[in-house]
Amino acid sequence: MSRLLIRSSLGLIWIAILLGACSSLGPVLSGRPPGPPSSADVVTYHYDNQRTGQNLNETALTLTNVNSTKFGKLGEFAVDGKVDAQPLYLSNLNTASQGKKNVLYVATEHDSVYAFDADSAGAGAPIWKVSLLASGESPSDDHGCFQVTPEIGITSTPVIDRSRGAMYVIAASKNGAGQYFQRIHALDLTTGQELLGGPKTIAATYPGTGAGSSGGNVVFDPGQYLERPGLLEINGTIVTTWGSHCDQGAYTSWVIAFSAGTLAQTSVLNLVPNGSDGGIWMSGTAPAADSSGNIFFLVGNGTFDTTLTAQGFPSNKDCGNCFVKLSTGGGLALADYFTPQNTVAESNADQDLGSGGTLLLPGMKDAGGATRHLALGGGKDSIVYVADRDNMGKFNTNANQIYQQISMPGAVFSAPAYFNGTVYLAAVGDSLKAFPITNAKLASVPASQSTHVFGYPGATPTVSANGASNGIVWAIENSGAILFAYDATDLTKELYDSNQAVNSRDSFSGNKFITPVVANGRVYVGTPNSVAVFGLLP
Numbered sequence: 001m002s003r004l005l006i007r008s009s010l011g012l013i014w015i016a017i018l019l020g021a022c023s024s025l026g027p028v029l030s031g032r033p034p035g036p037p038s039s040a041d042v043v044t045y046h047y048d049n050q051r052t053g054q055n056l057n058e059t060a061l062t063l064t065n066v067n068s069t070k071f072g073k074l075g076e077f078a079v080d081g082k083v084d085a086q087p088l089y090l091s092n093l094n095t096a097s098q099g100k101k102n103v104l105y106v107a108t109e110h111d112s113v114y115a116f117d118a119d120s121a122g123a124g125a126p127i128w129k130v131s132l133l134a135s136g137e138s139p140s141d142d143h144g145c146f147q148v149t150p151e152i153g154i155t156s157t158p159v160i161d162r163s164r165g166a167m168y169v170i171a172a173s174k175n176g177a178g179q180y181f182q183r184i185h186a187l188d189l190t191t192g193q194e195l196l197g198g199p200k201t202i203a204a205t206y207p208g209t210g211a212g213s214s215g216g217n218v219v220f221d222p223g224q225y226l227e228r229p230g231l232l233e234i235n236g237t238i239v240t241t242w243g244s245h246c247d248q249g250a251y252t253s254w255v256i257a258f259s260a261g262t263l264a265q266t267s268v269l270n271l272v273p274n275g276s277d278g279g280i281w282m283s284g285t286a287p288a289a290d291s292s293g294n295i296f297f298l299v300g301n302g303t304f305d306t307t308l309t310a311q312g313f314p315s316n317k318d319c320g321n322c323f324v325k326l327s328t329g330g331g332l333a334l335a336d337y338f339t340p341q342n343t344v345a346e347s348n349a350d351q352d353l354g355s356g357g358t359l360l361l362p363g364m365k366d367a368g369g370a371t372r373h374l375a376l377g378g379g380k381d382s383i384v385y386v387a388d389r390d391n392m393g394k395f396n397t398n399a400n401q402i403y404q405q406i407s408m409p410g411a412v413f414s415a416p417a418y419f420n421g422t423v424y425l426a427a428v429g430d431s432l433k434a435f436p437i438t439n440a441k442l443a444s445v446p447a448s449q450s451t452h453v454f455g456y457p458g459a460t461p462t463v464s465a466n467g468a469s470n471g472i473v474w475a476i477e478n479s480g481a482i483l484f485a486y487d488a489t490d491l492t493k494e495l496y497d498s499n500q501a502v503n504s505r506d507s508f509s510g511n512k513f514i515t516p517v518v519a520n521g522r523v524y525v526g527t528p529n530s531v532a533v534f535g536l537l538p
Contacts, residue, residue, distance in 0.1 A: 042089040042519050043160035045230035045286035046415065046462070050360040053417030053424075053515075058464035058472075060521030065536060066472060066485050068500035072537050073508065074522075075122030076530040081110030081139075082511065083526030084148065084284065086157040086230065088167070089118060089519040095127050096190040102520060103127065103189075105160070106531050111139050111153035111171050113187060118522065121533045130192035132171040132185055132199070140172040140180055140223070145246035148226065157230030157286060159238065161260055165189050168238045168260065170227040171199070180223030184238070184258055200263045202240075204256055208273025210303070210318070211250035218273050224251050230286030234328060235293055236260045237267075243281030243300065247350070253278030253299055253320065255332055269332035271319045275303020277347070278320035283457060284513040285357025285415040288375065290389065294335065295326040296360060296375045301352035304343050304395070312394040313337075321347045321354065323377060323387055338385065338393040340400050346381055353379035357415025357460065359423070360389070366440040374403065374440065376423070378412030384425065386442060404441055413457035413513070417473070419465060419488055422447070424473055426459035432475050432484075434491050448491040455479040457512060463488060464518040474516040474523060481510030483525060483534060498534075508532040 040057035047055055065071060088105040095101050095115070104118040115127040132154070133139070139153035148155055158169040169185045183199040204220035212218055225242040232239040242254040253271035258264065272278035279300040287297040302320020309315055319334060321343045327335040339353075346352060356378040363371045375392075378384040386404035387393065393401035410428035417424045423442055426432040431453055433446035459475040471488030472495065480499075483506070487493035498506035509527040517524040523534040 040519060041091060041160075041162060042517055043162060044233065045086050045157040046417070046515065049232065049234065049289040051286060051288045051358060051415060052419075053415070053461060054419045054463040054465065055518050056465050056467055058470070058518055058521070059466050060536065061464055061472060061518065062470045063472065063487060063495065066495045068496055070536055071496055072501055072534065073498065073506040074533045074535050074537075076508070076527070076532045077104065077106060077114070077116050077122045078530050079106055079108050079114055080112050081108035081151065081153060082528045083108055083531055084155050084511070084513065085526070086515050087517050087524045087526060087531055088158065088160055089517065089524070090160065090162060090189065091520060094190060098127055101127065104524060104531065105158070105167060107154040107158055107169060109139060109148065109151050109153040109155065111173060113154070113167070113169060113192060115192060118520070121535070128192040130187065132169065132183070133173050137173040137175050137181070140174045143223070143245040143248065145248065147246055152226065156227045156284070159231040159233045160189065161233060162189070164260060166195055166260070168231055168233070170231065170240060172222070172227070182222040182225065182227065184240070184263055186263055196261070196263045198263050200258070202256065204254065204265070204268045206268055206270040206273055208252070208270060210252050210272055210274045211276035212252060218252050218270055220254055220256070224249055225254065226281070228281040228284055229297070230284070232287045232289055232295065233260060234289045234295065237328070239287060239295060241280040241287055241297060243279035244277070247277065247279070250276065251279060252276065253280060253302060255280070255326065257332055267331040269326065269334070271299055271322070271324065271334065272302045273318070274316045275318040275320060278302025278318070280354065282357045283355055283413045283415070285460065288358045288360045290360055290373070293328045294389070295328060296324065296358050296389065298323050298354035298356065298358060298377045298379060300354040301347035301350055304339055304347065306344065306395065306397070308395065321352050323353065323375070323385055323392065325389065325392055336392040336394070338387050338402055339395050340381070341395070341397055343395065351380045353381055353383070353385065355379040356412035359416045359418055361418060361437070364437065364440040372440040376416065378408060378425075378427070380411045382408045382411050382427065384408060384412065406435070406442060406444060410458065414460040417461045417463050419463040419471055420468055422488070424461045424463065426454045426461065426475060428456050428458045429453060430458065432459060432461060432473065432486065432491055450484070450486060450491045450494065452477065452484060452494070460513070460515045462516045462518055474518060476514050476516055476525060478510045478512055478514070481508050483516060483523065506534070
């Protein structure tokens with residue numbers, strides 16, 4: 001069985017972890033073997049390439065002990081900048097300086113990466129810290145855009161390949177002459193040192209006459225783009241996707257892939273090569289991938305060619321505002337897509353379907369007994385689109401050719417989570433809702449919902465459970481910075497929130513697009529200058 005297939009099935013992931021039998025995509029790049037995990041690792045955004053947001057190996061936190069009497073904030077890991085990337089976690093790692101540790105990795109907008117003893121709850125110095133700035137450089141300025149401010153360094157969630165001993169990171173910077181850089185780094189998990197002769201500066205061109213083109217090619221301008229979505233590793237390839245700064249300037253829609261073994265650029269795709277816009281940002285979530293090597297994500301507002309080829313694809317290859325499926329067998333290529341019948345009007349009004357994140361569901365039988373492979377995601381149009389991954393629907397001027405769509409009370413700037421036959425989602429100005437799945441269809445009305453209503457940007461939930469038991473849904477309210485925990489079987493049952501304890505014992509500072517990370521009895525929350533640590537109180 002390939003390592004990709006192991007990562008693509010949650011059940012197989014936990015079996016492989018328990019047996020310590022994860023196979024390898026390649027040789028360990030570090031001089032020090034990383035060691036087998038002892039509990040669940042968190043190596044990518046939302047736990048797995050399907051972006052389910054579920055940790056099914058959590059044995060310490062239960063429905064009975066997650067309450068303000070037994071559970072609360074243990075401390076904070078202080079860092080030198082905003083933590084916009086989701087923290088990552090490795091258990092039982094053979095560190096170079098401190099032996100075996102459970103390690104929490106934190107990347108900041110100041111272009112720093114930290115490795116902390118995850119069990120120390122903020123006490124003591126980091127195991128290691130590295131700056132990804134070259135000599136004479138600083139993090140990028142914010143380009144006059146309010147979205148990531150006051151500086152831009154590491155915004156996207158990195159990805160870890162434990163078998164290679166490497167963490168892959170994209171970092172932005174600027175030199176004294178005002179020149180911008182985007183670089184890909186491979187860092188040794190045990191020391192933070194650069195691997196593979198890195199970093200490598202990112203540059204790309206693609207045939208087209210769209211925004212920012214020159215001589216028949218669109219050109220990747222490192223100062224024009226923001227690597228906001230998390231990194232994806234698939235089949236030994238690191239996939240990056242790129243958005244804009246507040247829709248400013250001339251930009252298009254880039255997907256750039258690199259070898260996990262060499263950092264060499266392996267493939268480039270532009271989804272709006274002859275038009276404009278089409279940034280990929282998805283509120284800081286990440287592209288998803290299935291076991292067949294297909295990649296799924298949402299593209300922001302941009303040019304869409306309503307004249308189609310005989311195969312139903314945009315005639316000028318411009319697929320802005322699309323829910324896309326990319327194949328990877330022979331390099332990156334658009335394999336299928338969906339866009340609504342009013343796609344041009346949506347893009348003109350900045351109502352893109354690409355403001356939320358993507359979730360891939362496991363195969364499910366429909367009412368006729370056919371197996372459905374579904375993907376879902378939502379955007380500013382306040383619609384959650386459920387697409388059939390085997391036939392996404394493409395474009396039709398007369399009707400939305402989509403498997404299912406569900407209207408939400410507010411825009412979606414978040415990603416859903418999946419657990420035990422249920423999808424959890426919180427739109428802007430809406431409760432956290434649980435949508436059960438029956439016969440491969442989401443219920444149009446939620447089975448339960450929280451009493452708390454989440455403001456902008458809604459919430460991206462995380463689920464912790466021990467197999468199918470002790471399911472807890474975690475979510476963060478950005479306005480007022482509150483961590484919530486709910487019974488996954490009934491969201492009206494709030495187990496805990498960080499405002500319950502007296503004397504502000506559990507308070508922390510809020511940050512946008514933050515997803516809680518649950519690992520080995522702890523909950524980690526990124527803030528503007530730290531990672532807050534929650535767990536069972538001593």
